[in-house]
Amino acid sequence: MARPRPLSGYPELGPAQRIVEQQVLDTLRGVFELHGFTGIETRAVEPLSQLLRKGEIDKEVYVVRRLHEDPRSGGVPAAEEDGAAAAADVLALHFDLTVPFARYVVENAGTLQFPFKRYQLQKVWRGERPQEGRYREFLQADIDVVGRDVLPSHYEAEMAAVMSEALTALPLPALRMQVNNRKLIEGFYRGVGAADTAAVMRAVDKLDKVGPDGVRAELTAAAGLSEEQADACLALAGLSGDDPTVLDRVRALGVSDPLLEEGIADLGAVLEATASLTGERFSVVADLSVARGLDYYTGTVYETRMSGFESLGSICSGGRYDALASDGRSTFPGVGISFGVTRALVPLLGRGLLRASRSTPTCVLVALVDEEGRAAARRTAAALRARGIAAEVHPDAAKFGKQIRFAERRGIPFVWFPGAADGGGDQVRDIRSGEQVDAVADAWAPPEQDLRPRVVAG
Amino acid sequence: MARPRPLSGYPELGPAQRIVEQQVLDTLRGVFELHGFTGIETRAVEPLSQLLRKGEIDKEVYVVRRLHEDPRSGGVPAAEEDGAAAAADVLALHFDLTVPFARYVVENAGTLQFPFKRYQLQKVWRGERPQEGRYREFLQADIDVVGRDVLPSHYEAEMAAVMSEALTALPLPALRMQVNNRKLIEGFYRGVGAADTAAVMRAVDKLDKVGPDGVRAELTAAAGLSEEQADACLALAGLSGDDPTVLDRVRALGVSDPLLEEGIADLGAVLEATASLTGERFSVVADLSVARGLDYYTGTVYETRMSGFESLGSICSGGRYDALASDGRSTFPGVGISFGVTRALVPLLGRGLLRASRSTPTCVLVALVDEEGRAAARRTAAALRARGIAAEVHPDAAKFGKQIRFAERRGIPFVWFPGAADGGGDQVRDIRSGEQVDAVADAWAPPEQDLRPRVVAG
Numbered sequence: 001m002a003r004p005r006p007l008s009g010y011p012e013l014g015p016a017q018r019i020v021e022q023q024v025l026d027t028l029r030g031v032f033e034l035h036g037f038t039g040i041e042t043r044a045v046e047p048l049s050q051l052l053r054k055g056e057i058d059k060e061v062y063v064v065r066r067l068h069e070d071p072r073s074g075g076v077p078a079a080e081e082d083g084a085a086a087a088a089d090v091l092a093l094h095f096d097l098t099v100p101f102a103r104y105v106v107e108n109a110g111t112l113q114f115p116f117k118r119y120q121l122q123k124v125w126r127g128e129r130p131q132e133g134r135y136r137e138f139l140q141a142d143i144d145v146v147g148r149d150v151l152p153s154h155y156e157a158e159m160a161a162v163m164s165e166a167l168t169a170l171p172l173p174a175l176r177m178q179v180n181n182r183k184l185i186e187g188f189y190r191g192v193g194a195a196d197t198a199a200v201m202r203a204v205d206k207l208d209k210v211g212p213d214g215v216r217a218e219l220t221a222a223a224g225l226s227e228e229q230a231d232a233c234l235a236l237a238g239l240s241g242d243d244p245t246v247l248d249r250v251r252a253l254g255v256s257d258p259l260l261e262e263g264i265a266d267l268g269a270v271l272e273a274t275a276s277l278t279g280e281r282f283s284v285v286a287d288l289s290v291a292r293g294l295d296y297y298t299g300t301v302y303e304t305r306m307s308g309f310e311s312l313g314s315i316c317s318g319g320r321y322d323a324l325a326s327d328g329r330s331t332f333p334g335v336g337i338s339f340g341v342t343r344a345l346v347p348l349l350g351r352g353l354l355r356a357s358r359s360t361p362t363c364v365l366v367a368l369v370d371e372e373g374r375a376a377a378r379r380t381a382a383a384l385r386a387r388g389i390a391a392e393v394h395p396d397a398a399k400f401g402k403q404i405r406f407a408e409r410r411g412i413p414f415v416w417f418p419g420a421a422d423g424g425g426d427q428v429r430d431i432r433s434g435e436q437v438d439a440v441a442d443a444w445a446p447p448e449q450d451l452r453p454r455v456v457a458g
Numbered sequence: 459m460a461r462p463r464p465l466s467g468y469p470e471l472g473p474a475q476r477i478v479e480q481q482v483l484d485t486l487r488g489v490f491e492l493h494g495f496t497g498i499e500t501r502a503v504e505p506l507s508q509l510l511r512k513g514e515i516d517k518e519v520y521v522v523r524r525l526h527e528d529p530r531s532g533g534v535p536a537a538e539e540d541g542a543a544a545a546a547d548v549l550a551l552h553f554d555l556t557v558p559f560a561r562y563v564v565e566n567a568g569t570l571q572f573p574f575k576r577y578q579l580q581k582v583w584r585g586e587r588p589q590e591g592r593y594r595e596f597l598q599a600d601i602d603v604v605g606r607d608v609l610p611s612h613y614e615a616e617m618a619a620v621m622s623e624a625l626t627a628l629p630l631p632a633l634r635m636q637v638n639n640r641k642l643i644e645g646f647y648r649g650v651g652a653a654d655t656a657a658v659m660r661a662v663d664k665l666d667k668v669g670p671d672g673v674r675a676e677l678t679a680a681a682g683l684s685e686e687q688a689d690a691c692l693a694l695a696g697l698s699g700d701d702p703t704v705l706d707r708v709r710a711l712g713v714s715d716p717l718l719e720e721g722i723a724d725l726g727a728v729l730e731a732t733a734s735l736t737g738e739r740f741s742v743v744a745d746l747s748v749a750r751g752l753d754y755y756t757g758t759v760y761e762t763r764m765s766g767f768e769s770l771g772s773i774c775s776g777g778r779y780d781a782l783a784s785d786g787r788s789t790f791p792g793v794g795i796s797f798g799v800t801r802a803l804v805p806l807l808g809r810g811l812l813r814a815s816r817s818t819p820t821c822v823l824v825a826l827v828d829e830e831g832r833a834a835a836r837r838t839a840a841a842l843r844a845r846g847i848a849a850e851v852h853p854d855a856a857k858f859g860k861q862i863r864f865a866e867r868r869g870i871p872f873v874w875f876p877g878a879a880d881g882g883g884d885q886v887r888d889i890r891s892g893e894q895v896d897a898v899a900d901a902w903a904p905p906e907q908d909l910r911p912r913v914v915a916g
Contacts, residue, residue, distance in 0.1 A: 036850035
């Protein structure tokens with residue numbers, strides 16, 4: 001084949017980059033499991049009709065079809081089935097992990113235990129125009145908890161705390177998680193007398209794009225608010241802060257509504273549950289302008305910005321949803337957060353801001369003196385592996401200089417020389433320092449930090 | 459939504475089953491990394507034209523297309539582009555991990571270090587008729603090593619040894635890996651005077667289906683062999699055994715050919731490298747009837763049967779390939795083996811032959827006495843997690859009986875009772891034995907075997 005070229009929007013990582021991604025995934029999984037989340041996977045495809053019911057992303061969906069038994073048009077599948085009938089059976093690649101999870105919950109409601117906490121690390125596909133931070137295939141790390149018919153609001157604080165703990169454990173630039181509450185803003189808009197609170201939310205959601213004057217114009221025109229009402233809504237959207245006094249400032253706006261009070265309490269609980277995690281590299285702030293586009297959120301909503309990479313938008317988002325999943329008898333309210341692993345990592349890897357200390361798991365390269373020594377070299381490698389030290393034998397009995405370069409090119413820190421000691425024993429060399437010492441394969445161990453590839457940031 | 463039903467051919471695992479699968483993947487990955495294999499992932503899609511060049515599986519390929527900007531026919535994509543032009547850009551889901559890996563190697567040849575050893579744990583898709591052991595979406599675990607222009611044959615023995623070690627570490631029924639060598643059989647066929655050795659291989663490959671007489675008929679008719687030549691080929695196919703004497707029996711057939719000798723030496727090396735792994739639950743045997751259907755194998759070939767599940771066919775297969783990947787200047791010979799994780803596990807999980815000891819990572823459920831106690835309960839859980847013990851707080855302050863049932867239903871072994879001791883200290887109960895003891899969250903630890911869910915076989 002001619003040398004193939006990368007497909008735009010389908011990032012593939014080199015071996016060392018992939019080691020970084022895998023360690024990130026291991027860290028996330030470790031935190032999620034410590035908190036009692038079970039890892040599930042759903043199939044890559046869902047019925048197209050189900051996907052199109054959720055969100056406004058019909059242009060981004062990839063349809064999947066078996067290549068026809070009798071492929072015409074150069075292998076392109078024909079599509080002459082009766083439209084509506086065929087559409088019912090058409091499958092498409094999932095574009096997120098929330099919709100498949102909601103389907104999984106309803107499908108398996110008879111056997112799952114509720115509240116059900118799961119994490120899910122899987123790729124998703126969207127036919128978007130590729131750009132930095134926007135890919136056609138990308139990896140998401142989701143946590144959700146769903147109840148049957150009820151789900152206590154304390155989970156909204158706990159999900160923020162779990163994801164905060166996971167993100168804090170990653171070697172990322174400083175992160176800022178912005179939280180808000182749909183009940184709070186809807187109650188507030190109701191309290192100021194807005195008839196169409198959804199229209200107000202849509203207008204306020206454009207604050208970043210059109211500025212306060214643009215929002216005020218839309219609030220008074222499209223949403224039918226008075227200037228005074230519009231000012232109150234803009235005053236709310238202008239509030240943010242990382243401690244509970246921000247909630248006092250919400251109350252100081254003088255609007256009264258029971259739903260608003262519920263929302264204030266829930267938002268306060270989220271700030272409290274995450275307060276201990278806030279530091280230089282991570283913070284959780286209440287931001288009363290955050291609304292999230294998706295219709296199905298009904299309580300806490302989350303967004304997260306990465307310092308220096310604000311143009312990526314939110315890399316970790318989610319919220320509470322009360323009506324996403326239902327089988328007619330029961331509903332399954334939930335709350336979840338999704339971290340865009342590819343969206344956050346690929347820009348960092350591409351700029352060399354995250355690296356692995358080597359491009360292979362191998363810690364020790366066992367040098368090969370001659371072909372007759374291969375069996376002994378294999379036993380040495382096996383003895384190291386038996387104690388958890390990744391080891392491989394050099395491919396052939398090349399000159400030692402070449403064997404050492406084999407290790408250098410991959411970042412393997414140690415080379416083992418059979419029979420190199422005066423008495424015929426083995427020696428091992430740290431090829432970074434050049435230090436070479438007597439060693440026995442059944443006993444020698446590398447320093448802890450060299451056992452596995454390390455992820456280096458910055 | 460109405461309760462959705464499973465999609466045939468797309469197995470999804472329940473939480474406990476998924477724990478089993480994850481532990482299997484962790485074990486595989488652990489063994490592969492100890493041997494210096496780097497984990498890579500390739501995108502799920504490849505150009506259709508590339509996939510169709512490899513193997514005879516055009517009927518099984520899934521084509522992937524963006525849903526049209528202006529979806530007609532109820533959302534079904536129209537396919538009226540000019541056939542040939544469109545086909546060049548059409549993407550399809552990969553049906554194995556070997557073809558994408560070959561493409562990845564050629565694409566990245568400028569930056570990879572050779573020989574390059576990688577493992578790859580990913581899903582693949584085939585539009586086959588679903589049945590036990592045959593799925594439309596399934597997980598494969600592949601290891602391959604590729605060289606640039608050359609690859610020493612000792613890797614064929616090492617790949618068998620690595621995969622054998624990995625499979626031996628899994629909680630599967632007894633496995634039997636059958637190895638053969640394409641050079642050996644091709645040299646043998648040449649040595650007996652066959653003009654069309656490929657035709658002989660195709661005929662012998664049908665031994666299981668049509669029996670010796672059927673093969674003999676095809677050898678004399680289609681492949682043009684004499685009765686005597688056909689008998690020699692059948693005699694070879696009848697040989698099998700797990701020690702090097704099987705190679706003496708090959709030689710005793712009296713056929714002489716240099717390629718045959720090379721093949722005998724390579725097959726002997728595979729038997730030698732895997733001899734120490736053979737036991738009650740795992741064996742490697744030379745089976746001179748194994749050929750593997752795929753054209754691209756050029757040396758050692760591997761197949762693996764699972765005891766009691768022979769109808770699944772081979773669950774772990776592969777071989778040496780010399781010409782799968784090339785960029786015109788260099789070729790990239792390789793050898794690889796692919797373990798069908800889903801194919802092997804789903805039948806075992808479905809029959810309850812593999813189970814997890816619990817359906818959640820949680821080891822300790824912290825009981826909630828009343829809502830005022832939630833903050834303290836969270837601190838207790840956090841203290842346990844800080845020492846690697848997965849813990850969660852009960853959703854609400856229900857009666858203790860209900861909280862204990864919460865743990866029982868999920869298989870959580872321990873329930874933590876704040877302030878249950880006479881002096882006001884905490885206690886922890888092993889709900890399996892009922893034993894309840896005083897405990898401090900900063901010091902107590904469960905028995906090692908309860909820390910994580912265990913996989914139980916049989």
